[in-house]
Amino acid sequence: MRAAIFRNGEIVVDEMPEPKPDAGQVLVKSLACGICGSDLHARKHAHRMVELARHFPGRNPMDLSRDVVFGHEFCCEVLDCGPGTTGRFKAGTKVCSLPALLTPEGPQGIGYSNDNVGAYAERLLLSEALLLEVPNGLAAEHAALTEPLAVGVHAVAKANIRGDEVPLVIGCGPVGLAVIAALKIRGLHPIVAADYSPARRALAEKLGADVVVDPARSQPYATWAEHAQMSPEEKAARPPLQALLPALKPALIFECVGVPGLIQQVFEGAPRDARIVVVGVCMETDRSEPMLGILKELNVQYVLGYTPEEFAYSLRLIAEGQVDAASMVTATVGIDGVAKAFADLANPEAHTKIIVEPWR
Ligand SMILES: [Zn+2]
Known part of the structure; x- marks a missing residue:
């Protein structure tokens, strides 16, 4: 599959191995993924991020000599359920999830990891237990603003x-x-x-x-x-x-x-x-x-991040139209447009939130 990959300090487009769902995991198609200020920071200050991660035992810092796929503000479509899943989410269901995978070693972040590919890739793995179905026929690019x-x-x-x-x-x-x-x-x-x-x-x-x-x-x-x-x-x-x-x-x-x-x-x-x-x-x-x-x-x-309850509440706020999320989206790009979008986001007059649609 194709992905916008963080490699040697730059964003490049390349092929990468197809992810395979493990126990409790679901293979999904990335429908829409916001480019976050943290992604821009991470590209510029990746070494600093790795250094700081050492202060948190149990966190796996990125190995910057290996590929990383960013993308933690996503809305996806279920493709296939792995072993040990309940099958609660049928193929074709539009879902959001906290950007984390539940593993036997504890929760692990998606998007700033060598192992857990983020949603700047065509496909990725999510934990079934963390999935939230997108309600009210909400568009994927707006559901992606939940995070x-x-x-x-x-x-x-x-x-x-x-x-x-x-x-x-x-x-x-x-x-x-x-x-x-x-x-x-x-x-x-x-x-x-x-x-x-x-x-x-x-x-x-x-x-x-x-x-x-x-x-x-x-x-x-x-x-x-x-x-x-x-x-x-x-x-x-x-x-x-x-x-x-x-x-x-x-x-x-x-x-x-x-x-x-x-x-x-x-x-x-x-x-x-x-x-x-x-x-x-x-x-x-x-x-x-x-x-x-x-x-x-x-x-x-x-402050940092949010609780699972706050995440679910945010999705409802957008789906019920209580927050005009659509007004924040200033552009959408495909995988090939990610590197330029990183540069474009430097201009606050031109852009607020650029959404990546890896399937384009
Ligand atoms: Zn973010």
């Missing part, structure tokens, strides 16, 4: 929302957009969102942002403060000494960029007692000033 949306749903769940916070989303790429969509579902308003790209600000509005900020024109934290003023009742209810502090509602800041310097920028801009959720994936060493965090008593929550 990135789940990242936002999880980040918002981890924020321990009380209901009186005013959120600020820094960065409106796919991660920031997923956070905005998840905040809208939670009913937390107004949602303030900042991005330098006009196209991404427009998308942020489409997905639920109430106020969008161009950081080149105005300071996101100043705009946030304008929209976070306490009501007269809230002001009056404050204990006497707190009345000396600015009358602002609690800040909930989502860092969705993931480049060095961003966390320090958030530390500098954040108001006192802000809760900061770091969703952007920065793969380089970064520095921030602890004293800023100390003086402001900032609360930093890092």
